[in-house]
Amino acid sequence: MRWTPGAYLKYADQRLRPALDLLARVPLDSAERVTDLGCGPGSVVPPLAQAFPGALITGVDSSPEMLAVARETFGDAAAWVQADAAGWQPDAPQNLIFSNAALHWLDHHDALFPRLMGCVAPGGVLAVQMPNQYSAPSHTLMRAVAEDGPWAEILVPLLRPSPVASPDDYYGWLTPHAQTVDIWQTEYMQIMTGDDPVLDWISSTALKPLTDALADGQRNAFTEALAYKLRTAYPQRADGTTLFPFRRLFIVALRA
Numbered sequence: 001m002r003w004t005p006g007a008y009l010k011y012a013d014q015r016l017r018p019a020l021d022l023l024a025r026v027p028l029d030s031a032e033r034v035t036d037l038g039c040g041p042g043s044v045v046p047p048l049a050q051a052f053p054g055a056l057i058t059g060v061d062s063s064p065e066m067l068a069v070a071r072e073t074f075g076d077a078a079a080w081v082q083a084d085a086a087g088w089q090p091d092a093p094q095n096l097i098f099s100n101a102a103l104h105w106l107d108h109h110d111a112l113f114p115r116l117m118g119c120v121a122p123g124g125v126l127a128v129q130m131p132n133q134y135s136a137p138s139h140t141l142m143r144a145v146a147e148d149g150p151w152a153e154i155l156v157p158l159l160r161p162s163p164v165a166s167p168d169d170y171y172g173w174l175t176p177h178a179q180t181v182d183i184w185q186t187e188y189m190q191i192m193t194g195d196d197p198v199l200d201w202i203s204s205t206a207l208k209p210l211t212d213a214l215a216d217g218q219r220n221a222f223t224e225a226l227a228y229k230l231r232t233a234y235p236q237r238a239d240g241t242t243l244f245p246f247r248r249l250f251i252v253a254l255r256a
Helices: 005-023 045-051 064-077 109-117 137-147 152-158 167-177 197-203 208-212 216-233
Strands: 033-037 056-061 079-082 094-100 120-131 178-193 241-255
Touching (some): 005 045, 005 120, 045 056, 045 064, 109 167, 137 216, 197 241
Parallel strands (some): 033 056, 094 120
Antiparallel strands (some): 120 241
């Protein structure tokens, strides 16, 4: 999948806020080696650098388009590495592996999370935030429309069950490797503007693999059908705003 950084950054403030909330809960006073895993356009690197002055920061992402924006925007604030997080391995144990809104794109979390903990130095931290929106109308309607139309044969094989497991599962996977595991969920009430803001939001993330698979005519028909249902689920208020509740799961594990 080719990412479009401009579309993703349209909601940069809303996407950065959970990262800052996650960073505020990282129980480290200092760090020598920090990895931003799934760094995207690099927006979290400045807060990481401010929190851990002098740290060697590495930004890892699979998208060359995202990394190009990161390099152009933040220069040598980090070492930028193109790699898939599913198989990424650092050159040395990291004091902090920080991942904001990236690991939900990967499967097999039962193996992934213990492996990442193995990349953390003793006394270091694995800090992860993932959207946990798969039971919300934004995502259930997306799947329903994908399954009901002339595009179903193309789109149904692309649909994924929720890749985000329960908090109990993450606790069980991480506690054998950790001193402490802190897990919480937050639902952000995002205040959106525009005619189809929820469609616009998911178009650069969850919806993108589906629309990328369709030719222009089907893509337009599919997105119009979905937009209609989303307008009903998330109605525009009299003041022109749309309220879009968005749930996220947070995990901070301190390695033993």
